[in-house]
Amino acid sequence: VKRITVPVIKRMKAQGEPIAMLTAYDTLMAELLDESGVDIILVGDSGGMVMAGHENTLSVTMEEMLHYVKAVRKGVNRALLVADMPFLSYQVSVEEGVRNAGRFLQEGGAEAVKIEGGRSVAPLIERLVEIGIPVMGHLGLTPQSVHLFGGYGVQGKEAEIAEKLKQEAKSLEDAGVFSLVLEKIPARLAKEISENLKIPTIGIGAGKYCDGQVLVSHDMLGLYEKFKPKFVRRYAQLAKTMREAFINYVQDVKQRDFPDDHESY
Numbered sequence: 386v387k388r389i390t391v392p393v394i395k396r397m398k399a400q401g402e403p404i405a406m407l408t409a410y411d412t413l414m415a416e417l418l419d420e421s422g423v424d425i426i427l428v429g430d431s432g433g434m435v436m437a438g439h440e441n442t443l444s445v446t447m448e449e450m451l452h453y454v455k456a457v458r459k460g461v462n463r464a465l466l467v468a469d470m471p472f473l474s475y476q477v478s479v480e481e482g483v484r485n486a487g488r489f490l491q492e493g494g495a496e497a498v499k500i501e502g503g504r505s506v507a508p509l510i511e512r513l514v515e516i517g518i519p520v521m522g523h524l525g526l527t528p529q530s531v532h533l534f535g536g537y538g539v540q541g542k543e544a545e546i547a548e549k550l551k552q553e554a555k556s557l558e559d560a561g562v563f564s565l566v567l568e569k570i571p572a573r574l575a576k577e578i579s580e581n582l583k584i585p586t587i588g589i590g591a592g593k594y595c596d597g598q599v600l601v602s603h604d605m606l607g608l609y610e611k612f613k614p615k616f617v618r619r620y621a622q623l624a625k626t627m628r629e630a631f632i633n634y635v636q637d638v639k640q641r642d643f644p645d646d647h648e649s650y
């Protein structure tokens with residue numbers, strides 16, 4: 386298989402080929418995504434919510450993320466593997482950011498890291514790129530700022546914020562990101578940002594004009610049911626399927642229908 390690398394991802398924009406990205410936190414899911422032609426597999430800090438029951442992404446730690454990244458690494462042969470930098474792993478200082486980003490490559494086997502934020506993270510991005518660590522940016526509704534935003538509302542509806550997002554996108558490109566996630570911003574703003582940049586944008590709730598799309602796998606599988614934003618398209622109803630399977634198993638055990646002779650030695 387031909388591996389998807391950072392230069393391949395950048396070239397896809399020039400060639401007009403949409404980039405398909407999804408999340409994984411374990412080996413089995415990573416294998417399925419990789420076999421299915423997903424270009425980028427993100428070990429998102431969303432894993433804290435869908436795998437470990439955290440209420441938001443703020444309590445996710447480096448150790449928890451490294452655990453997910455190592456598991457996902459074992460399942461990926463083709464896709465680009467990107468690790469999400471958790472809250473407080475990169476905000477304190479450039480030094481700490483470099484150390485933690487480096488751990489994802491050194492210990493986790495990731496090929497790039499993702500960092501939320503605009504101009505304030507540009508110095509760290511410059512340093513990481515300088516030492517050979519590719520960085521994916523993330524603007525718009527950045528969930529690690531949930532308390533500042535007061536929730537998970539659409540970002541960039543006001544002209545002033547929209548302008549700020551455009552400028553921050555440009556400063557991230559200048560700092561050296563190889564791609565940029567745009568989360569929950571108006572489709573028209575995402576279109577403008579995408580047209581203004583040479584690097585690909587990857588949208589989640591950012592409309593059809595982005596250069597690629599990303600969803601949380603557990604959301605698009607209908608596995609995580611706690612809430613469903615409008616931007617999630619459910620390609621399966623896995624929670625329903627699993628619930629039915631579990632209920633049937635319990636019933637079979639209770640009725641002594643499982644195991645039968647064929648399932649015994």
Ligand code: KIV
Nearest residue numbers: 408429430431566601
């Ligand atoms: O944590 C995550 O899964 C993400 C994607 C939704 C972009 O940041």
Ligand code: NA
Nearest residue numbers: 429430431469
């Ligand atoms: Na994230």
